[in-house]
Amino acid sequence: MEYRSTATHAEIARRLRAARRPFVTTHFKPDGDALGSVLAVSRALSGLGAQVDAAVAGPIDRTILGLASEGEFRHAARGPVEPREGCDLVVVLDTGAESQLEHCRDWLRAHPDLVIGIDHHANGSAIAPARLVDASCASCTQLLVEVLDELGVPLAPAGGRRMRRTIAEAIFAGLATDTGWFRFSGADDRVYQLGARLLAAGVDKDALFRMLEQGDAPGRLALVARALSSIDYCCDGRVAVMRLMRRDFEATGTGVDDLAGLVNEPMSVGTVEVSVLLTESDPTLVKASFRSKPPAVAGGTFVDVNHLAGHFDGGGHVHAAGARVAGSMDEAAARVRAACASYFESAGDGVAASGAGETV
Ligand SMILES: [Mn+2]
Known part of the structure; x- marks a missing residue:
């Protein structure tokens, strides 16, 4: 099966805007891009007035936990973690592979009409019937920015003041970690342009570098x-x-x-x-x-x-x-x-x- 977009940016944005009780998740054992994507979407939809339920499964590197505020997402270290009663949209981020979504796979299979996906991987399955896929993006958060722009959601409060735990920071965390801090071959001119935009929006890259890359035991x-x-x-x-x-x-x-x-x-x-x-x-x-x-x-x-x-x-x-x-x-x-x-x-x-x- 060919894994590619089945929806436009505008269609995905419309689904996001209409959601009142969205469930936001990503692949098992989330990395910086996966967790950054979940946090960015959660913050954006909360800002639009939705009651967001974000949930991830599997071990998470201690260093990336600091991206989130207390209670910002549910975390099931092993077991399943599924949408709650009344959920009206499931947003699957940074993966399209069923095998990486075991924690909620049965639920997703039973409710295909409610599932949308946003992903930058070249391969995946049809777990999200309505999906946006762009393998030319270096991180899922890079693709997300295009959707958030479509939604008209600001990435950070105006003024460019240095701030932690904004949408911009979550986007930057995904972009930086998936490109080896802007070094890998996928880090092209668009990536650097987005990096510049995020810094101008107040992302504290020094604090992030210290937290994400200098926090080992x-x-x-x-x-x-x-x-x-x-x-x-x-x-x-x-x-x-x-x-x-x-x-x-x-x-x-x-x-x-x-x-x-x-x-x-x-x-x-x-x-x-x-x-x-x-x-x-x-x-x-x-x-x-x-x-x-x-x-x-x-x-x-x-x-x-x-x-x-x-x-x-x-x-x-x-x-x-x-x-x-x-x-x-x-x-x-x-x-x-x-x-x-x-x-x-x-x-x-x-x-x-x-x-x-x-x-x-
Ligand atoms: Mn990724």
Whole structure:
């Protein structure tokens, strides 16, 4: 099935404006863009007089919780969290994948007429029959701004005074986290223009950076240290392979939730084009996370890690992909090294830039 818009901005805006008791949600284990999207829509609809019920499910990184005020959303760490009696619209944000909406999937399936979606991913299902999808947006919050503009909702009080917990801040949080703070290839001129608009609206980016990026526990840095000391360079230094065993998590008091962004660390090395993080799941299974750099020059070559992950029945995007590799850590590392070596043998300098976008 082709996953694309089935409604216009104006139609989605009309549905939002008409809602009296909307339920706003996003994918399981919300990240900064997902939670930012939920907060932005909640704040906008509350401002329009609706009785908003926002709810999310799954673990949430402590650092992004500070985006919300106390009681701004319901949170089900594990179990289901569904719309309440009288709900007249469900807004699904930053995903279109049924598999990521298990917490309310049955309810959504039973009430398709009430469900709308706003998403920037290239793939999804028909969980929201009326939806706005634009994979050219670097974050879901970027797409949301177009809808909020259509609604005529101001992103922050006039005057540009520095303020926390505005719609503008929620939008900025999604935009910044999904673009690696305006560094990833998806951060184009439109993203920078929106960033400028949000700063002018009073977003305190310094406070946000400190909260979102400088709030780790010491154990996370200890885990990074272990990962870095495990680096094994191969393919003439073009590939860096890191290993984390279960005992590394135990010793540092961390878990898989602390892995976010860690795979990118070796990218600071000039020769490295591909970074691989191998994480021991159990003695016979290793999770592999692949990243590659964008081309050094526009139109240049890069390594397609979606293809690499495909060797292990995994996949993802051209610059970010994942897979599960059967075997012990030593076996998995050997197989990954072999896959990289044969990739470089057959592709020479890597594949030509295809212009394929990457969204997170
Ligand atoms: Mn997103």
